[in-house]
Amino acid sequence: MQTVTSLKAYKANVDEALRNRFQRQALDNFAVTYPTGRANAFAGMNIAELVDKVADIKDRALGRMDELYAQFKANAEKKGIHVHLAATALDANAIIADIAKTGRATRIVKSKSMTAEETLLNHYLESEGLEVTETDLGEWIIQLRHEGPTHMVMPAIHLSRHQVADLFSEVTGKRQETEIERLVKVARRELRQKYVEADMGISGANFALADTATIGLTTNEGNARLVTTLPRIHVALVGLDKLLPSLEDALHINRVLPRNATGQQITSYVTWITGPTPCAVADSGRKEMHIVFLDNGRRALAKDPVFSQVLRCVRCGACANVCPVYRMVGGHQYGHIYIGAIGLIITYFFHGRDKAKNLVQNCINCGACKAVCAAGIDLPRLIKEIHARIQDETDHPLSSILLGKLLSHRKLFHQLLRTAQKAQAPVVGENGYLRHLPLILSKEHNFRALPPIARTPFRERWPKIKPSVANPIQRVALFAGCVQDFVYPEQLEAGVALMTRFGAAVDFPMQQSCCGLPALMMGEKTAARDVARRNILAMRGSGVDQIVTLCASCASHLKHNYPQLLADDPAMREAAEQFSERVVAFSSFMNDILEIPADAFRSSGTQTTYHAPCHLCRGMGVRHAPHELIRKAGLAFVPAREEETCCGFGGSYSGKFPQISAQILESKLADVAATGADLLVTECPGCVMQLRGGAEKKGMKLSVKHIAEAVVQTLEKT
Numbered sequence: 001m002q003t004v005t006s007l008k009a010y011k012a013n014v015d016e017a018l019r020n021r022f023q024r025q026a027l028d029n030f031a032v033t034y035p036t037g038r039a040n041a042f043a044g045m046n047i048a049e050l051v052d053k054v055a056d057i058k059d060r061a062l063g064r065m066d067e068l069y070a071q072f073k074a075n076a077e078k079k080g081i082h083v084h085l086a087a088t089a090l091d092a093n094a095i096i097a098d099i100a101k102t103g104r105a106t107r108i109v110k111s112k113s114m115t116a117e118e119t120l121l122n123h124y125l126e127s128e129g130l131e132v133t134e135t136d137l138g139e140w141i142i143q144l145r146h147e148g149p150t151h152m153v154m155p156a157i158h159l160s161r162h163q164v165a166d167l168f169s170e171v172t173g174k175r176q177e178t179e180i181e182r183l184v185k186v187a188r189r190e191l192r193q194k195y196v197e198a199d200m201g202i203s204g205a206n207f208a209l210a211d212t213a214t215i216g217l218t219t220n221e222g223n224a225r226l227v228t229t230l231p232r233i234h235v236a237l238v239g240l241d242k243l244l245p246s247l248e249d250a251l252h253i254n255r256v257l258p259r260n261a262t263g264q265q266i267t268s269y270v271t272w273i274t275g276p277t278p279c280a281v282a283d284s285g286r287k288e289m290h291i292v293f294l295d296n297g298r299r300a301l302a303k304d305p306v307f308s309q310v311l312r313c314v315r316c317g318a319c320a321n322v323c324p325v326y327r328m329v330g331g332h333q334y335g336h337i338y339i340g341a342i343g344l345i346i347t348y349f350f351h352g353r354d355k356a357k358n359l360v361q362n363c364i365n366c367g368a369c370k371a372v373c374a375a376g377i378d379l380p381r382l383i384k385e386i387h388a389r390i391q392d393e394t395d396h397p398l399s400s401i402l403l404g405k406l407l408s409h410r411k412l413f414h415q416l417l418r419t420a421q422k423a424q425a426p427v428v429g430e431n432g433y434l435r436h437l438p439l440i441l442s443k444e445h446n447f448r449a450l451p452p453i454a455r456t457p458f459r460e461r462w463p464k465i466k467p468s469v470a471n472p473i474q475r476v477a478l479f480a481g482c483v484q485d486f487v488y489p490e491q492l493e494a495g496v497a498l499m500t501r502f503g504a505a506v507d508f509p510m511q512q513s514c515c516g517l518p519a520l521m522m523g524e525k526t527a528a529r530d531v532a533r534r535n536i537l538a539m540r541g542s543g544v545d546q547i548v549t550l551c552a553s554c555a556s557h558l559k560h561n562y563p564q565l566l567a568d569d570p571a572m573r574e575a576a577e578q579f580s581e582r583v584v585a586f587s588s589f590m591n592d593i594l595e596i597p598a599d600a601f602r603s604s605g606t607q608t609t610y611h612a613p614c615h616l617c618r619g620m621g622v623r624h625a626p627h628e629l630i631r632k633a634g635l636a637f638v639p640a641r642e643e644e645t646c647c648g649f650g651g652s653y654s655g656k657f658p659q660i661s662a663q664i665l666e667s668k669l670a671d672v673a674a675t676g677a678d679l680l681v682t683e684c685p686g687c688v689m690q691l692r693g694g695a696e697k698k699g700m701k702l703s704v705k706h707i708a709e710a711v712v713q714t715l716e717k718t
């Protein structure tokens with residue numbers, strides 16, 4: 001559970017987590033196998049349609065939250081279930097403690113519930129003198145260790161069997177062996193007695209069905225069945241967001257939930273409970289059943305036009321499974337109570353700004369979470385929204401204010417870059433990289449060599465290279481982005497040469513500037529909006545068919561974020577949508593629109609691997625075109641493991657969290673090295689900077705190029 005209040009302290013915790021080798025290995029192993037397990041579980045199914053339907057079911061239920069609660073309560077009370085509504089976490093805990101006291105219950109068994117984690121229920125009940133025993137194996141382990149879960153589905157994934165054996169030896173007073181089967185037997189033996197002795201069982205619920213007052217639980221261990229059946233009192237703590245109209249809705253969600261969570265077609269147990277059952281140990285001969293619905297901000301959140309979608313979450317944990325940052329630091333650093341991408345957002349709503357303010361900055365914006373979310377939640381966008389909201393509610397750091405102001409003033413920004421270019425001369429080494437970095441950056445940022453600012457930016461080269469194409473088949477405006485314009489102009493020159501060779505007339509509107517993504521990443525939404533407006537106006541009137549960019553991050557930002565940023569601006573909304581429709585990534589333009597032929601290239605046979613930039617493969621949905629370009633250009637393609645996993649750059653992210661950036665890069669370069677390729681190509685200047693600089697620092701014999709540079713080199717001369 002992450003609780004520190006300063007960013008400095010948070011970074012220190014992150015550093016410590018990075019040194020936890022076992023956790024890193026365990027999370028890595030799971031991250032590598034998870035995509036295949038998920039794909040197999042969904043084989044033959046249309047995942048996008050399934051997810052859309054989950055989103056639709058949840059959105060409609062959230063819009064009827066109060067009505068569904070009233071319906072559930074009325075139906076439940078007819079069946080003898082006591083229904084309570086808790087406004088806050090504290091209220092929920094107090095209600096449950098009161099049920100225990102009234103029912104003379106002192107020993108409680110509990111099954112896994114993230115809602116109970118949210119309310120810190122165990123701590124409360126223990127402070128009231130009640131004995132609570134977690135019965136899910138992972139939850140029991142972390143309870144014994146007095147810590148929170150590191151994953152929503154696998155709470156003890158960070159622990160080795162040796163650590164668990166030591167823990168169980170301490171608990172049982174007897175040395176326990178380390179085989180997993182034996183450890184499971186120890187837990188079973190210890191816990192079985194607790195079920196028999198318990199007066200009360202507490203569960204959560206995955207679903208609450210209003211039409212029949214049924215709760216549904218999906219589990220793998222069977223402990224929830226014992227918890228809900230053996231003791232004479234059963235209390236279910238359920239978030240209001242779990243309410244659904246009917247079983248049909250729950251069954252649809254349950255087709256997606258286990259497949260997305262752990263790659264299972266169905267969990268070992270799916271339990272439906274509709275009212276109290278006969279119970280021999282109860283005085284009345286019937287079980288006493290209570291359902292405590294938790295609001296804790298959910299009713300307000302369900303009405304929030306931007307954030308209500310977070311309540312669609314079905315707690316599958318997939319957004320953590322694929323997150324490159326979670327994979328490095330684990331759930332104790334990547335969440336307060338809720339973990340992974342969803343945790344970064346809902347921590348703000350359920351646990352307050354102070355708990356969320358550091359976490360929201362630790363997102364590299366790779367989009368992997370959005371791509372696997374079982375409920376289609378636009379997680380990366382909402383993380384940026386929360387970051388901006390927190391900064392608006394508190395103070396914007398000086399660095400982000402300055403960045404926002406600078407990016408909003410194109411001439412000033414470009415002048416600063418030109419001045420920096422002149423000032424950098426003494427620190428540019430013979431190898432073409434900066435020799436040393438400013439003192440404040442040098443130590444932690446030393447994992448990659450950094451390029452200098454180019455002597456002549458692309459915009460100053462343009463008047464000389466501006467090509468003319470007779471009878472063009474496409475008219476294109478080139479969007480450069482600041483890194484290619486001022487650091488890698490040769491990438492743009494290669495792109496222009498290829499586009500014109502295959503019949504596109506290229507223009508470069510001079511009023512364009514940085515795309516504004518760095519401002520948005522720093523929580524400067526006003527500046528990001530301002531930059532978006534300026535770029536749209538810069539491109540307006542160019543009369544082009546497409547706006548092509550060789551930077552994947554710019555492409556995705558221009559295409560998806562501009563319309564969102566300007567949705568509330570009546571003067572710009574339509575222009576932003578028209579602008580966005582014309583944005584296309586370079587490889588997509590060359591392969592899918594210009595359909596360039598393979599016979600225009602000579603075969604070099606260079607062993608070539610590819611890194612898929614996050615904002616190209618997931619942001620733009622471009623996966624096939626770069627592979628095709630590599631093939632057409634006569635390069636020998638060798639696929640790398642985890643081609644679509646982030647390289648660790650993330651723009652300003654790598655400046656803020658260099659330790660994590662360095663570790664992600666290390667993994668990526670290891671996968672590249674394993675291919676034996678001589679050439680690594682990618683389609684984003686940020687990825688080139690990270691990968692080329694990292695390869696240089698490691699002394700790898702690897703050439704790292706933008707795909708345009710690699711492809712232009714095998715072009716047959718005309």
Ligand code: SF4
Pocket residue numbers: 319322323324325326340341362363364365366367368369370379380
């Ligand atoms: S965008 Fe990437 S880094 Fe950010 S939370 Fe999602 S998966 Fe993690």
Ligand code: SF4
Pocket residue numbers: 312313314315316317318319320340341342369372373374375376377
């Ligand atoms: S946000 Fe999406 S991926 Fe993450 S736990 Fe919720 S449903 Fe699963």
